[in-house]
Amino acid sequence: IAGITQAPTSQILAAGRRMTLRCTQDMRHNAMYWYRQDLGLGLRLIHYSNTAGTTGKGEVPDGYSVSRANTDDFPLTLASAVPSQTSVYFCASSDRAESYNEQFFGPGTRLTVL
């Protein structure tokens, strides 16, 4: 693995179903993030984690949950998907010990909720 990977690449999901988007990084970054990107809007932060074992809510956390059991993995769960959660989801990571908070992005997951 080099950098950040996300799975699945894309998914079509029925409304009401539970779904977990996976994210793994091998850069030993302490901070990780989940964003959603919708046409005409900027990246919006869903949840973040500054270090393993801690998580925080971003701008649009409702309907989503995360966990950070270790440094490398940061899964995002939709407990009961709704059509408004149709979006492209990006996972990112950064080394908060660096002089500036450059974030590195995974390739994204394109999710469609019908």
Added chain:
Amino acid sequence: GQNIDQPTEMTATEGAIVQINCTYQTSGFNGLFWYQQHAGEAPTFLSYNVLDGLEEKGRFSSFLSRSKGYSYLLLKELQMKDSASYLCAVEDSNYQLIWGAGTKLIIKP
């Protein structure tokens, strides 16, 4: 509230120069980032400014004026591969990035 404004779309000619502006109003300021995002791909880091002035990196330069809440990205000697969206983001006082909606740059031959 927090707000970052960029033009939605710009068009330029191959070989020319283009300037993409970004204005911001955020809760605190710890730096400003520019990212490039090709269609269907992830954003990738271009530049970072925390002090006023110009940062040059090859064909790309980024300028910051903290007193004016203003930045621009300057792209010189445009190439077709520069067709992409350019995202401006500000790190706020909580060390989170606040993102603009992005500027789609179209390069014409």
